Amino acid sequence: MQSNQAVGNTSSLIEEIIDKSGQPIELCFQCQKCAAGCSMGRFTDYSPNQIIRLIQHGLIDKVLDSNMIWLCSSCEICGARCPNGINMAEVMDCLKAMAISKNIVSVKNVKKFHDSFLGSVKLNGRVHEATMMMTYKIKTMDLFSDIDLGMKMFVKGKLHILPKRTKDRARLSRVFTRTANKQK
Amino acid sequence: MEFSYYPGCSLESSAKEYNQSAMAVAKALGITLNEIEDWVCCGATSAHSTNHKLSYALPAINISLAQNAGNDIVVPCASCYSRLKKTDLLLRNNPEERKEIEDIADFNYEGKLEIVSVLELFAKKLPKEELKSKVKKNLSGLKLACYYGCLTVRPPEICFENPENPDSMDTVMKAIGAEPVRWSYKTECCGASLSLTATGTVNKMVARIVDMAAEAGANAIVTACPLCQMNLEVRRNESNSNMPVFYFTELIALALGIPECKDWFAKHIVDPRQLLKSLSLI
Ligand code: SF4
Ligand code: SF4
Numbered sequence A: 001m002q003s004n005q006a007v008g009n010t011s012s013l014i015e016e017i018i019d020k021s022g023q024p025i026e027l028c029f030q031c032q033k034c035a036a037g038c039s040m041g042r043f044t045d046y047s048p049n050q051i052i053r054l055i056q057h058g059l060i061d062k063v064l065d066s067n068m069i070w071l072c073s074s075c076e077i078c079g080a081r082c083p084n085g086i087n088m089a090e091v092m093d094c095l096k097a098m099a100i101s102k103n104i105v106s107v108k109n110v111k112k113f114h115d116s117f118l119g120s121v122k123l124n125g126r127v128h129e130a131t132m133m134m135t136y137k138i139k140t141m142d143l144f145s146d147i148d149l150g151m152k153m154f155v156k157g158k159l160h161i162l163p164k165r166t167k168d169r170a171r172l173s174r175v176f177t178r179t180a181n182k183q184k
Numbered sequence B: 001m002e003f004s005y006y007p008g009c010s011l012e013s014s015a016k017e018y019n020q021s022a023m024a025v026a027k028a029l030g031i032t033l034n035e036i037e038d039w040v041c042c043g044a045t046s047a048h049s050t051n052h053k054l055s056y057a058l059p060a061i062n063i064s065l066a067q068n069a070g071n072d073i074v075v076p077c078a079s080c081y082s083r084l085k086k087t088d089l090l091l092r093n094n095p096e097e098r099k100e101i102e103d104i105a106d107f108n109y110e111g112k113l114e115i116v117s118v119l120e121l122f123a124k125k126l127p128k129e130e131l132k133s134k135v136k137k138n139l140s141g142l143k144l145a146c147y148y149g150c151l152t153v154r155p156p157e158i159c160f161e162n163p164e165n166p167d168s169m170d171t172v173m174k175a176i177g178a179e180p181v182r183w184s185y186k187t188e189c190c191g192a193s194l195s196l197t198a199t200g201t202v203n204k205m206v207a208r209i210v211d212m213a214a215e216a217g218a219n220a221i222v223t224a225c226p227l228c229q230m231n232l233e234v235r236r237n238e239s240n241s242n243m244p245v246f247y248f249t250e251l252i253a254l255a256l257g258i259p260e261c262k263d264w265f266a267k268h269i270v271d272p273r274q275l276l277k278s279l280s281l282i
Helices: A010-021 A033-037 A048-056 A060-065 A077-081 A088-101 A108-124 A129-140 A147-155 A169-179 B016-028 B044-050 B052-069 B078-093 B095-105 B118-125 B128-134 B168-175 B199-215 B226-234 B248-256 B261-267 B273-278
Strands: B002-005 B032-035 B073-075 B115-117 B143-147 B220-223 B245-247
Touching: A010 A048, A010 A088, A033 A048, A033 A077, A048 A060, A048 A088, A060 A088, A077 A088, A088 B044, A088 B052, A108 A129, A108 A169, A108 B044, A129 A147, A169 B052, A169 B095, B016 B032, B016 B118, B016 B245, B016 B248, B016 B261, B044 B052, B044 B078, B052 B073, B052 B078, B052 B095, B073 B078, B073 B118, B078 B095, B078 B115, B078 B226, B115 B118, B118 B168, B118 B248, B128 B168, B143 B168, B143 B199, B168 B248, B199 B220, B199 B226, B220 B226, B220 B248, B226 B245, B245 B248, B248 B261, B261 B273
Parallel strands: B002 B032, B002 B073, B073 B115, B143 B220, B220 B245
Antiparallel strands: none
16 A cells, blocks of 8 residues: 555545544644644654544545554643544544455454454453454454463463353344444 | 433443442431442444444333333443433433434433433532531541543533542532642543553553552542553553542442452452551541
């Protein structure tokens, strides 16, 4: 995904993101208050205002390829401070959904974590931390980090072998079915 | 006072001591918390990051389960609180999405319940003198950096106090005789669920928070979030500090003389008992 060219119709791209995220990104005047407070800006390729700038230029490939959209911690500092009421955490969620639907996931671990987490919820109705972490570690082939920590937690009675499950799993599975593949 | 209670997944496992201390303190203060029967996970960051509708439908199931009892819902976990509160606001203010979520989760939204964080419960709902009058042991000498993190204060529409400079936890800690310090990292982000996926980054974020608390003269940090508490304990490799991290409810329990708090302190990854002993608090 190296394309630097504007893809498709820029104004329809902006409309789509405004519609899906519910955020008035057209109002951004690049004051960079979001960037100044961003929890992750020190570690990412673009800052939140730069993400908006790229969208305004129609450079959606660059946006979807950015690690910012996956490393955003949803701390919501940007949204709390933006003079134009733009909550970039919501925009990042919308961009992640677009990236997933296009099969462009730049930070694969994060997506694998979310899949492991929701897999546990789908199965049990609640997250079973021990198996969720194991699933994630298998998916990422990172089997040995945090083993000490896992052992300590187990010894202290903070990890359970068996999951606690909700009873009404029929309702749960209806909810998962009805929300599958729905964007926005 | 009687409430429905939504513990959430972490409080059944890694954050047991938060659950047990919140319930014990509520009981000691004459507040009844009834756990919502058959609650489901709120979906947390993973749902809102990847599936917008699911991220509202899961909390909606819990709101629907609590509607039967008719009591406001108390939530200890900051992340669950944020998801439930956001869902409640969406259902309240957006008729179109409400209809859709109602159809997905099979229920009718009544809009009669309020979502209340445990922090708000003890800091604002409980009459001011009530807590003070029940204190058996003043936690004097305990200098605390009250750490609010992100999700009880942001976005501002879900926050019950000043989102840039919250002071509810400081007020509660003062009421039990502890000494909150002034510091500017109250609402910084701990890295949240990136802890497993971008560990190196989270190590840096946490070290900065812990070091700033030390620099401000604190001898412990106090939180109201299971993820913050966990990250601050286990992702501090880049800091030399061995400063303990408490749940604010554990410290209230200590001040109220609830004996089980010793069991909770033993569960911490960073053991706080030496500090408490040195201050003659246990
Ligand atoms: S704070 Fe708002 S207006 Fe300013 S650059 Fe960021 S998004 Fe744009
Ligand atoms: S929500 Fe994301 S983009 Fe906004 S300040 Fe936090 S990390 Fe940065």
